[in-house]
Amino acid sequence: MKKTINHAFFERSPQIIARNLLGYFFIRKFEEGKVVGRIVETEAYGNQTDLASHARFGVTERNKIMYGDAGVLYVYSIYGIFWLTNIICGKNGEPGAVLLRSCEIVEGQDIARKLLEKSKFVKADDRLATGPGKLSLAFGIDKTDNYTDLIENDIISLEKGDPPSDIIETQRIGIDYAGISKELPWRFYDGKSKLISHK
């Protein structure tokens, strides 16, 4: 039995969890095998006071998942082209999520490549899961994976890994609309990794 992660791990602030998840392994099983990615880039999204968060307008049909139990996947579509993969954080009633932005695929690169090639909007080079849209493609994640509990289910999971020696904190990407919140240092990445979406 591998090291497990319990729900309590996710019942903390998204900033703490986004940082802690660096070096962890994100895993999805397929019939042909499994895809394993070392997480090297994340972003935290907070409550109503975070003007970049989907929770900034209060509860809606799409974002109500952010107010629910931690440790479940929040998957939503963006630009009509991509799915983005998040993990719900915080205690029940406190909205928060961590966006998975980049992985180093350490197993199942052939499976990930085939999944990427199904999309006409990405190029399947050696940066297979670099960027949140490509990461979701590489793990075959779409709206059918929304609400998946990472602790309970047997297909998608997280395993502990060693934290990077060099963790960089910067502003989040693609949130120019967020006013003062765009300056929050809530993006985290492994400073030694080459597979980061933006430097």
Added chain:
DNA sequence: ACATGGATTCGCT
């Protein structure tokens, strides 16, 4: 029922 715009990516300038 309709208008708006986005937690992206790629290719061209």
Added chain:
DNA sequence: GCGAATCCATGTT
């Protein structure tokens, strides 16, 4: 650095 691809959640009529 900028525009296009493309669709659904959201807010407004």
